[in-house]
Amino acid sequence: MAASIIDSSIFQGIFSSDAMRHVWSDENRTAKYVEIERALAIVQARLGIIPQEAADEIVSHCHLDQIDMARLRQQTERIGYPILGVVTQINQRCRDKLGEFVHWGATTQDITDTATVLQIREGLALVDADLKGIADALARLAEAHRLTPMIGRSNLQQAIPVTFGYKMAGLLSAVLRHRERIAQLKERVLVGEFAGAAGTLASIEKGAMDTQAGLCAELGLKQPVIAWHTIRDNIAEVGTVLGLIGGTLGKLSMDVKLMMQTEVGEVYEPYHHGRGSSSTMPQKRNPISSCYIHAAISVVRQHTAALLDAMVADHERSTGPWEIEWISLPETFCLIAGALKQSRFVVEGLQVDAEAMRRNIEMTGGLVMSEAVMMGLGPYIGREYAHDLVYDLCRQSLADRTPLIELLAAHPEIRRHVDRAALEAMLDPANYLGQSGVFVDRVLDAHRRQAGA
Structure with missing residues (x-):
């Protein structure tokens, strides 16, 4: 029984993507918990902190198919967090009390935060792949329509001519910056968390820092400089970048909607039989993808604000702000995936009517x-x-x-x-395009450099 638009059997393919829903699914999240516990046991055995026999036994049971998800739900509802339930189930499967060494020196938030980072890594890869696809499609449109005159608009009024290629290049420039932001934030965000109850790693008498370093290396993450249990700028930065991406997709959808108006008719979303039709007006061709983009990114912006609010955490372990992230971060990623999916569909199949663009320029008689x-x-x-x-x-x-x-x-x-x-x-629009072509070429050069990086 699904109650949210993201998990709806009807709408899930419109407002999200299967790949992103998997990233933030209970199964993948729990698999990450198990993966971290497995890595921790391997590293601590290597360092002599726990017996090798215990690590081997723990690792043999660190598989998602050995976690009873129905029981985990019951444990989580009773305890308030899922980590102890996972640890208990692994422990109880181990022989001769060797399972007592699982989760050695860790705290619930260490495992939860590190799992979140692993999910963020997977989610950002999906986001960046769609951004690349959108960038490539926008580049093709910008190049093909480098000097295709269309009217520029100011305050919804006709202003002066630009080119359609210039318009697409402007959007492309923003998408390129978003890809740069993702590459840059990975250095700050793809960092593990293993710090113990209050962040001091007091729970491990010897080899604490080596355990932290080894665990992060095992998971392919950077080692933190200091605990970030209640220092959440990294998570908020991810949400903010996704919000920025949503803003650009919203700009794209807004312009497509306006250019699809009957009185304008300059571009159209890709055509499929019946798509965007009305139940009562057969003549209509609604900008359906653009409507979905607009709705999704509007909610993403609200989640971005919530993630910023979650930064205001109390002391060394917080009482509520942390849980905001559990709600907002998965929905942010899932909704932005849907907006990216719809945007990519639009730009990869956008129908451009250059004659209508010229006609609209000429409608004012010069x-x-x-x-x-x-x-x-x-x-x-x-x-x-x-x-x-x-x-x-x-x-x-x-x-x-x-x-x-x-x-x-x-x-x-x-x-x-x-x-x-x-x-x-x-009075010839073709003679008053300014540096439109030059600007298009500059953005296309930037796209080629990024693609070759």
Whole structure:
């Protein structure tokens, strides 16, 4: 019986992904607990802290299939934490009381936090793989439409021409930065936790630091400089980066939704029969993936705030803030996986209508080129005066529904300096794309460098 959107048998494939749901599943989480207990026994036997015979016996029972999950639920509900239940089950399977050496010198939070880091490592790999796919698709769109003119918009009003490639390159630049952030935060976040009750490792008289170093090495994690039981900037950083990624995906979905409007029609989400259709209006083609992205990343942002709140922990072991992470971190990863999945689907199959883009530029009869005209006339009559003159002619064009070129060509002061051909060149969107192509090329170069790294 599933009650959340992430585990819903109906919606789970829309708002998350199977791979990410596995990462944060009870089974994988418990497998990580068992993996850590196994590694701890191996390292401590190597250091002579526990008998080799005990380690061999413990390791032989450190397998997920030897954990009774129904019993673990009962133990967790009784105790409040699952680690002791796992330790007890391993211990009871061992012969001759050798299981008493399992979990030697560790505390519940050591195992829980280290397991969380192992899950984060797996989750970030999935996130980065989708970001790479999105980056590659955006790069293809940016290159293919490097000089495809479209209208830029300011306050939802037509502004000046840009190119569709420029628009895609802007999104690509953010995705590249997100991949850099993931690479950078791994150095700070993929760090184990083994510090004992209050973080001092007092529970191990000899070989405490060697145990910590060996355990982290066995798990492929960095050794912590000091305990981080209640110093949670690392977890909050992960949540913040996922929130930033969600913001970029939200920007993508917002623009796609707006460009898919019937009156605009510049791009469309990939078409499949029946996708995005209405139960009552057969003509509709709804931006369904963009809607899912918007919803998912909005909740991710709330979880990001919760993870920041979880940083405010009391003393050396906290009373509640830690548990916030148990709720928010898995949902953050699962929802961002769904948003990434939908975003990748959109950009890899985006349908672009360059003719509609050109038509929308031309719908104002040249008014969107007023800045180009103002700048073109500036050297002759002064920029400020040119601005006021063109402003008045734009108002007249709107009032009389007269194409701007006719008013410009007929104005005596303008005619003294430029002819109609020059005015038509000023009004050509292709001549007023600025450095759009250069910016696209710079972002594509950055993408190639990152891909080759």
